[in-house]
Amino acid sequence: MRLKSKKKKEQTAPRKRLVSADNLVIKKILVPIDFSEHSKNALQYAVSFAKQFQSELILVYVVEPTIYPADFSFGQVAVPSIEKELRERGKVELDQLVETQIAGALPARAMVRTGKPFLEIIDTAVEEEVDLIIIATHGHTGVEHILFGGTAEKVVRKAPCPVLVVRPME
Numbered sequence: 001m002r003l004k005s006k007k008k009k010e011q012t013a014p015r016k017r018l019v020s021a022d023n024l025v026i027k028k029i030l031v032p033i034d035f036s037e038h039s040k041n042a043l044q045y046a047v048s049f050a051k052q053f054q055s056e057l058i059l060v061y062v063v064e065p066t067i068y069p070a071d072f073s074f075g076q077v078a079v080p081s082i083e084k085e086l087r088e089r090g091k092v093e094l095d096q097l098v099e100t101q102i103a104g105a106l107p108a109r110a111m112v113r114t115g116k117p118f119l120e121i122i123d124t125a126v127e128e129e130v131d132l133i134i135i136a137t138h139g140h141t142g143v144e145h146i147l148f149g150g151t152a153e154k155v156v157r158k159a160p161c162p163v164l165v166v167r168p169m170e
Contacts, residue, residue, distance in 0.1 A: 026055050026131040027055055028055060028056050028130040028131055029049055029055050029131065029132045030124060030128065031046040031058070032061075032133070032136075032155075033059050035097075036136070036138070038137070038138055038166070040097070040101070041166060042134050042136035042166040043134075045166050046134040050106045051106065055132075056106070056107040056108065056109070057107070057108040058109050058111065058124070058128055059094055059097065059109070059110045059111070060110075060124050061090040061094050062115065062116075062117040062121065063083055063086045064116065065083060065115070066086075090112045091110065091112050094112065097110070118154035118158070121133065121155050121159075122158050125159055125160055125161060126160050130161055131162075133161060133162070133163045134163075134164045135152045135155055136168070137168070
């Protein structure tokens with residue numbers, strides 16, 4: 001004799017897909033740029049996606065605040081002149097990247113923000129109501145990951161929209 005379980009099998013309804021291939025709309029794509037070859041490679045993916053979906057590209061470069069330890073009486077000291085120079089140089093390089101990589105083929109904007117990179121990327125995605133973030137990962141593991149951080153990983157975890165992570169080319 002076989003005993004029947006008193007528990008009813010939980011029936012799970014099939015998950016509804018939020019988008020299908022027929023109605024996928026990507027109006028804005030955010031591409032964080034740090035001027036490494038990895039981020040430029042991610043930009044190439046973004047350009048391809050933007051052409052396919054007729055999207056606007058938003059490139060963002062984040063300047064981390066520069067803080068130097070001073071002596072014990074003053075504590076840490078921020079150096080605004082270096083930060084200002086990084087912002088200005090970043091804006092010039094972003095504009096050149098837009099000119100050379102996108103060349104007017106798509107609507108594109110470049111912006112420079114100051115703060116923690118993953119927070120600024122997420123805030124920009126929220127403010128600009130982007131539909132997709134395409135970000136490069138440097139592929140660090142182990143100690144390198146601990147030392148250099150995992151901006152892409154943090155963005156994936158906290159982003160308000162889908163994130164495409166572009167791994168380094170082998």
